[in-house]
Each structure stands twice: as C-alpha cells, then as structure tokens.
C-alpha cells in the first residue's frame with residue numbers, strides 16, 4: 001500500500017527538494033510520482049540521456065523515507081523530436097493535424113518512428129532506474145487514449161491506415177469474411193483488395209458511414225493504445241524485475257458505460273473522460289490497473305468498483321486524483337493498493353498553473 005503524491009522536481013530549485021521531502025514525510029506520504037512529462041530533461045538532445053538530476057531527487061526523497069514511482073515521459077514528445085519528425089503528429093477525422101507541438105499528447109501511437117523513440121527513452125530509463133531500490137514502480141505515459149488527443153482518442157494518419165489494414169487481415173483472414181461481416185454489399189462498399197480499405201472519416205464519407213467499419217476502427221484504436229502500452233511495459237520489465245508496472249487510465253468508467261461519441265464530459269454526472277479504450281485489454285500488460293480520478297462521490301465509487309473488477313485479485317490503484325482526503329478514504333475503502341493525488345504543489349507556470 002502506498003500513499004503517493006505527484007511531484008515534479010524539475011519544476012523547482014534543488015534547494016527546495018529536501019524541504020518538500022521532509023514535508024512529505026510529515027504528511028505520511030510514502031511515494032512520489034515523478035518524471036511523467038520530463039522528456040526534455042531526460043533526453044535534452046537526441047541520444048544524450050541525463051538521469052543524474054533525477055537520481056539526486058530520488059535520493060533526497062529516500063532520505064525522508066519517500067519512495068519513487070517513475071513515469072515514462074512519452075505523453076510529451078520533445079521539441080527536437082517533433083521538429084525532426086513531424087510525421088509523429090496525430091491527424092484528425094478531416095485529415096488535418098489534430099495536434100502540434102505546444103501542448104501534450106501530440107503523437108500517434110502507430111507511427112513506427114515514434115514507437116522507436118518511445119522504445120529508446122523507455123529502455124534507457126528502465127536500464128538506469130530498473131534496479132534502484134528506492135523506485136517501487138512505473139507509470140507508463142500519462143492518460144493514454146484521452147479525448148483531448150483528437151479525434152476522441154483516435155488518429156487518422158497513414159500509419160494508422162496501414163496498421164488498421166494489418167489488424168483487419170489478422171481479424172478476418174479473408175476479404176470475403178470482412179465483406180460479409182460488415183455487410184458491404186449495402187451501397188456497393190464491397191472490397192476486392194485490402195489496400196482499398198480507407199479509414200472511416202466523417203470528412204470524406206459524410207454521415208452515411210458503415211457502422212461496422214466505424215466500430216472496427218474503434219476496436220482497432222483501442223487495441224493500438226493497448227499495444228503501445230504493452231511495448232513500454234515489456235521494455236521496462238527487461239530491466240526492472242522488482243518494480244511494478246501500471247498506467248493511469250484516462251477515464252472513470254468503461255467505454256461502453258460512458259460511450260458518448262461526441263465526448264461530453266461528465267456524461268450522466270458520473271464520468272470524467274469519455275474515451276475509446278477497452279481497459280480490460282490494456283490492463284493485460286500491467287501488474288494492476290490504475291486511473292486518473294478527477295471525479296467525486298458516486299462517480300469515484302463507480303470508477304473504483306469498475307477497476308476493482310478488472311482483475312481477479314481485485315488489485316487497483318489511483319495514480320492521479322483530486323480531492324486528496326476524500327479520494328484517499330474512498331479508494332482505501334474500496335480496496336485500492338495505493339493512491340497518489342495530484343499534485344504536491346501547483347506549478348508556477350504552464351497550462352496547469354491553476355490546478356492543484
């Protein structure tokens with residue numbers, strides 16, 4: 001069981017670290033969740049890794065009995081990476097860039113070159129921190145599949161189209177099976193070659209999309225996030241045998257429960273992020289499921305119950321959450337193995353300077 005707290009040592013002068021560590025101990029915080037958006041400090045230039053500053057932060061925290069939960073920073077591809085490889089940027093339903101550098105989550109999980117860079121940074125981190133006894137576990141990325149990466153957690157780039165076709169080939173085996181399952185005889189949509197299959201974009205097909213085609217793409221993209229998570233989990237485990245691996249899901253409830261195609265927040269008053277990910281599949285590569293909970297009351301309770309039901313052992317955690325006291329009590333009451341509220345201190349700048 002851990003009581004954690006999101007902490008970003010890179011945002012604060014080193015002189016502050018020992019004070020924060022002491023205050024965490026006094027507040028009975030047993031773990032700090034660090035590194036989640038720190039790629040530009042971990043790899044300031046391509047291939048030039050720098051983990052010494054984080055070693056120091058881990059040591060300062062450990063002196064006060066505070067362990068570390070290490071996060072991979074892949075939700076924030078650096079300026080040098082994005083500039084050098086703009087093809088990693090996600091594309092929306094209309095074929096336009098869904099995101100550019102300047103915020104976060106500006107990547108497509110199916111672009112091969114981004115998967116290569118992901119593997120490189122995660123492998124370097126796991127090799128470096130994997131045997132550090134003060135690091136108890138790992139959080140992969142940050143809120144994969146959330147709706148803020150347009151469109152509703154999906155990308156529509158050419159790498160996705162190629163990957164979608166490969167996924168369809170594996171799923172259906174033969175085009176005849178796909179044509180039959182999708183009912184493509186309707187409106188003359190029958191395919192005679194895999195390469196003819198396009199992505200179900202609203203911008204190109206209007207409102208009359210084949211619902212089976214749309215559903216297949218949702219399933220494919222859910223699988224894409226699960227595979228991207230698996231890539232990181234397996235890379236970490238090559239070097240970190242005694243540390244757990246999880247991630248913070250970007251929603252409160254299952255997609256089938258919250259499924260709102262237009263992505264309204266707090267649908268029914270009981271969810272946070274609508275998203276398209278099948279968390280049961282994604283959880284298969286993790287040691288336990290966990291989520292980012294910025295909900296309260298019954299929403300929190302429903303979400304916790306859902307996570308608890310994913311695994312036979314019922315183990316789950318809250319790796320990010322608001323309302324520390326209430327969330328902590330509610331999570332513990334529902335059997336969580338750990339909780340790590342957001343955040344230790346409000347940053348002085350950036351998009352979350354108004355969030356605590």
Ligand SMILES: [Zn+2]
Nearest residue numbers: 108155157160
């Ligand atoms: Zn894509």
